Amino acid sequence: MSGGAWTLLGARTWVAWLLAGCYLAATVAQPLASWGAYTCHWAVVGAIALFVLAGVVLIATPGDPLPLWATIVIVLACPLACALQFSAIALPVQTSHQLWPVGASVLPYTFLCVRRRILAGWIGGISLTLVSLAWTGLTGQPAGTAISISILNAGPLMMSTLFAVTIVPAADTIYRLRAENTRRAADDAAAGAALAVRDARLRRLDRLVRPALDRIAAGPPFLDAEISGFLVLEAHLRDTLRAPGLVGAELDAAVRAARERGVRVRLHDDGGLTGSDPVVRERIHQRIVAEVNGVTDGTVTVRILPPGRRRAVTVVSSGAEAARRLDLGRDGALTQPAKSA
Structure with a gap:
């Protein structure tokens, strides 16, 4: 069986899909909780759709490292979702739920690191900060607001980076050893089968030839x-x-x-x-x-x-x-x- 840290975490099981569904549902509930406060509802719907797309692509796409096309989709989808969400917010911000893409999007980027796309994960995390800075700059808010809502993303990204450089190689070793043990067991089984066939042939040869050899030996x-x-x-x-x-x-x-x-x-x-x-x-x-x-x-x-x-x-x-x-x-x-x- 092939795999890596992503498989070791159980991310290819139905439980992973269940947890991902719960997370997406909880995230989507945040903009819905303040639905009446938005100036443009289609932008909010677009932000939700982009975020769900990123989550589905992350879970559904096989292969580690994550394929390049899937990586690009995830890196671009979350900042675009963040920009669409910000465009629909009427100042002043009424509740932190309206800023949901900034915090929610760090999870896909965290798992990008786990799936051997560390640079892409950091690019995505930094892009969230840049989008936040652009929004605060265009709306006349202090830059500290953008930093304060996005700086917390650095913690999970650093944690996932540490995980990627320590646990991911260990997971590779585990699966490599498992594959080697499987191959060795197959080789042992094949050798045992060959010995069994050889022994059976020797017994059959003995039954066929021994009487004739005994008779020839008698002269x-x-x-x-x-x-x-x-x-x-x-x-x-x-x-x-x-x-x-x-x-x-x-x-x-x-x-x-x-x-x-x-x-x-x-x-x-x-x-x-x-x-x-x-x-x-x-x-x-x-x-x-x-x-x-x-x-x-x-x-x-x-x-x-x-x-x-x-x-x-x-x-x-x-x-x-x-x-x-x-x-x-x-x-x-x-x-x-x-x-x-």
Whole structure:
């Protein structure tokens, strides 16, 4: 799982959306509380819309650092909301609720710092002060008024900056270690599975080969049936090395039975089924088994074609009476009806 401090804070959960909704609702309630005192209500509505836009973009946009477009939207939306709100205030200011964008907007900028946009957060915070200074200057108020309503924003910004330079790297380390542990667990599982497969193959090889080796160790004379069995076993062992994609219990049994009937079976694997779906592989094996079981003499050649071919497998059988070819697609289905010659 990937993530960072933003994820560590739970900001990608439904709880974050709930808290953001509550904060936005509480903030919007401030201008509504003094609705009758404004000179231009559409400006207040515009300020509210811009502030809500900044909050939604902050929560909804994935990726850390926050994408540049989202950062620009948040940096610009809050000062514009502040300017629109100030334009609708009739002096003297009746209540501090009318100055809500100055204090409320510091929260998006605080979390901009957390989301690796420290410079953008400070630019936004400073822009709130500049907008406040412009408003007080245009309306003949002392500059100290603008400083007094915006200076408190410096505290949260400094706190978020400290958080960004200390906790954010620690969160990155936590997620990096988690990813490394996950990868290591996957590697261990893969190694364990490989060992299990190797052990299973060794046990199977022991069951197949030990009786023949014991018999050979006992020395001649060997019966014709024993020699024939040795040859069949040798061919099977060669198949496991030359055609690993054609190894399977049912297919092995069918090939062994065909060889015991005197049919010459040749298996080749050029890698076309490597990594294929086990269901498709089993379907192909069943097609081959049905074809091999129907051959009573001659030669059967089964070949897995190289990767990238339209066909996956060809089965060619030639006997005393006729030759027959079977082409299988990569989904295990016949690519065309079987041909006889």
